[in-house]
Amino acid sequence: MIGNTPLAGTPMRILLVATGLKVGGAEHQVVALARAFLARGHAVAILSLSPGREIDVPTDAYVVELNMSKTPAGIARALWQARGLVKSWRPDVIHAHMIHANVFARLLTRVVQCPPLVCTAHSFREGGRLRMVTYRLTDRWSALTTHVSEDGRKGMVTSGAVQANRISVIPNGIDIERFRPTAALRGATRARLGISAGTRLALNVGRLVPEKAQDLLLRAFSQIGPVTLPVHLLIAGGGPLQQVLADQIVALGLTSRVTLLGPRDDVPALLNAADTFVLSSEIEGLPMVLVEALASGCPAVATDAPGVREVLHDQGTIVPRGDATALAAALDAALRQGRGSTAGEAARRAQVIARFSIDAVAQRWLAIYASLAGTAALAPAGAT
Numbered sequence: 506m507i508g509n510t511p512l513a514g515t516p517m518r519i520l521l522v523a524t525g526l527k528v529g530g531a532e533h534q535v536v537a538l539a540r541a542f543l544a545r546g547h548a549v550a551i552l553s554l555s556p557g558r559e560i561d562v563p564t565d566a567y568v569v570e571l572n573m574s575k576t577p578a579g580i581a582r583a584l585w586q587a588r589g590l591v592k593s594w595r596p597d598v599i600h601a602h603m604i605h606a607n608v609f610a611r612l613l614t615r616v617v618q619c620p621p622l623v624c625t626a627h628s629f630r631e632g633g634r635l636r637m638v639t640y641r642l643t644d645r646w647s648a649l650t651t652h653v654s655e656d657g658r659k660g661m662v663t664s665g666a667v668q669a670n671r672i673s674v675i676p677n678g679i680d681i682e683r684f685r686p687t688a689a690l691r692g693a694t695r696a697r698l699g700i701s702a703g704t705r706l707a708l709n710v711g712r713l714v715p716e717k718a719q720d721l722l723l724r725a726f727s728q729i730g731p732v733t734l735p736v737h738l739l740i741a742g743g744g745p746l747q748q749v750l751a752d753q754i755v756a757l758g759l760t761s762r763v764t765l766l767g768p769r770d771d772v773p774a775l776l777n778a779a780d781t782f783v784l785s786s787e788i789e790g791l792p793m794v795l796v797e798a799l800a801s802g803c804p805a806v807a808t809d810a811p812g813v814r815e816v817l818h819d820q821g822t823i824v825p826r827g828d829a830t831a832l833a834a835a836l837d838a839a840l841r842q843g844r845g846s847t848a849g850e851a852a853r854r855a856q857v858i859a860r861f862s863i864d865a866v867a868q869r870w871l872a873i874y875a876s877l878a879g880t881a882a883l884a885p886a887g888a889t
Contacts, residue, residue: 515875516546516547516548517547517548517597517598517871517874517875517878518547518548518550518594518595518596518597518598519542519547519548519549519550519596519597519598519600519874520549520550520551520552520590520591520594520596520598520599520600521535521538521539521549521550521551521552521599521600521601521602522551522552522554522599522600522601522602522606522609522610523535523551523552523553523554523601523602523603523606524553524554524555524602524603524604524605524606525553525554525555525557526551526553526557526558526559526560526562526568526570527555527557527558527559527560528559528560528768529712530627530677530790530793530794531602531603531627532560533560533793534602534627534677534678534793535551535602536551536560536561536562536563537678537679537680537863538600538678538863538866538867538870539551539562539563539566540563540863541678541863541864541866541867542867542870542871543563543565543566545867545871547871548567549563549565549566549567550566550567550568550569550590550594550596551566551567551568551569552569552571552587552590553568553569553570553571554571554573554583554605554606554609555570555571555572555573556570556571556572557570558570567594569586569587569590571583571586571587573609580609580612583609584609584612584613584616585616587609587613587617588613588616588617591613591617591618591619592617596620597620597874597878598620598621598622598623598874598877598878599613599619599620599621599622599623600622600623600624600625600870600874601622601623601624601625602625602627603625603626603627603628603631604626604628604631604632604636604640607624607625607626607640607647607650608639608640608643610622610624610647611624611643611646611647612643612646614646614647615646620878621648621649621874621877621878622646622647622648622649623647623648623649623650623651623873623874623877624647624649624650624651625650625651625652625653625675626650626651626652626653626657626661626790627652627653627657627677627790627791628657628788628789628790631661631666634664636666637661637664637665637666638665640661640666640667641665641666641667644666644667644668644671648877649671649673649873649877650667650671650672650673651672651673651674651675652672652673652674652675652790653674653675653676653677653790653791653812654674654676654789654790654791654811654812654815655674655815656811656812656814656815657674657790657791657811657812658672658673658674660811675866675869675870675873676791676815676860676861676866677791677793677796677861677866678861678862678863678864678865678866678867679793679796679797679800679857679861679862679863680862680863681800681854681857681858681861681862681863681864683773684773684776684797684800684801685800685801685854686777686801686802686803686850686854687777690773690774690777690778691777691778693774694771694774694775694777694778695778698739698764698778700737700778701735703735704735704736704737705734705735705736705737705780705781705840705841705843706736706737706738706739706778706779706780706781707726707736707737707738707739707779707780707781707782707783707836707840708738708739708740708741708775708776708778708779708781708782708783708803709722709738709739709740709741709742709782709783709784709785710740710741710742710769710772710775710776710782710794710797711741711742711784711786711794712742712743712744713740713742713743713744713745713746713747713750713765714744714745714746715746715787716786716787716788717742717744717785717786717787718785718786718787718808718826718827719740719746719750719785720746720749720750720753721785721808721827721829721832722738722740722783722785722832723738723750723753723754723757723759723763724757724829725785725829725830725832725833725836726738726759726762726763726833726836727757727758727759728829728830728833728837729833729836729837729840731762734837734840734841736762736840737762737763737764738759738762738763738764738783739763739764739766739775739779740763740764740765740766741766741767741768741769741772741775742766742767742768742769743767743768747765747767750765751765772794772797773797773801776797776798776801776803777801777803779798779801779803780803780804780839780840780843780844781803781804781805781806781836781839781840781843782794782795782798782803782804782805782806783805783806783807783832783836783839784805784806784807784808784810784813785807785808785832786807786808786810786813786826787808787810787826787827788810788811789810789811789812789813790811790812791812791815791816792807792810792812792813792816793861795807795813795816795817795821796816796857796861799816799817799820799821799853799854799856799857800853800854800857800858800861801854802844802849802850802851802853802854803844803850803853804820804821804839804842804843804844804845804849804853805817805820805821805822805839806821806822806823806824806832806835806836806839807821807822807823807824808823808824808825808826808827808828808832809823809824809825809826810826816857816861818856820852820853820856822835822838822839
């Protein structure tokens with residue numbers, strides 16, 4: 506290291522900023538990156554704007570949890586605490602994820618001299634017009650803005666949040682080995698779930714929220730007759746629509762063919778057990794659960810939510826959003842075909858390894874960090 510500038514391959518001090526450490530795609534990505542960076546010998550601190558953890562954080566990561574309220578006084582207190590962390594821990598780069606953490610980190614550069622700041626947006630819609638204006642007004646305080654998908658990048662540019670030459674695409678990554686297809690795991694999981702060998706199993710994984718559109722999925726599944734092909738649908742995830750969806754299952758007469766599993770920590774096993782993965786979303790950023798499905802060798806049917814085509818390419822069926830009939834037809838065809846051959850599983854898996862393995866993505870980030878670390882630090886207002 507020369508001065509405070511890391512050379513390529515030299516261990517860095519990386520500060521990751523997240524809105525929280527609860528269950529969510531962006532939160533899981535922050536933790537996955539932390540784990541990958543630590544494995545390569547870098548020091549990692551995680552600054553969470555809210556307290557409480559629902560996901561396992563590496564023990565070697567230095568974690569600071571704020572209790573930031575969304576009042577001017579609460580934000581000011583949180584910025585002062587974060588200022589102390591930057592001054593004492595002295596990161597070489599700061600990388601924030603999602604709208605609240607991104608804006609917070611940009612404000613942080615106004616109260617303390619910071620190293621280069623990277624801001625990553627994860628959702629196609631990071632918010633409404635006010636948030637897009639906030640992004641635009643604070644853009645100059647970050648060295649780089651990225652999005653996890655090309656659809657999302659275009660959306661940010663179109664909304665005026667950032668200029669086209671100021672935002673790049675870096676996808677999220679997963680631990681590919683966790684999702685390796687395994688016949689023994691498939692059999693054991695299906696037995697545990699009570700799914701017979703002759704039943705074709707569809708799986709949906711996601712928060713039970715309007716943008717995931719599981720109500721559409723239930724309407725579509727109700728159109729698939731079980732007479733010629735025994736079928737079952739599992740929906741894994743928790744959220745505010747749990748009871749609404751449970752009532753819909755009863756109303757559609759699907760109680761014997763659909764199971765709401767609630768939050769799960771065994772998604773790799775569920776994907777191994779499934780014959781088809783189905784995504785019914787209206788809104789996505791980059792749907793990592795589709796990446797996980799392909800890595801598990803599982804065929805997929807999905808609506809054309811942002812980011813879906815970037816993942817599936819020719820390894821699944823894409824239907825229009827909001828069209829229950831089209832989703833039902835595609836899901837019925839996929840269930841009849843099943844998982845197919847081991848060669849088909851291998852092809853789906855190969856599709857994602859090069860682009861979405863956490864090792865490959867982490868290496869891309871480290872190269873970016875090293876290149877940015879040579880740029881001038883972001884000085885607070887009034888600094889000379």
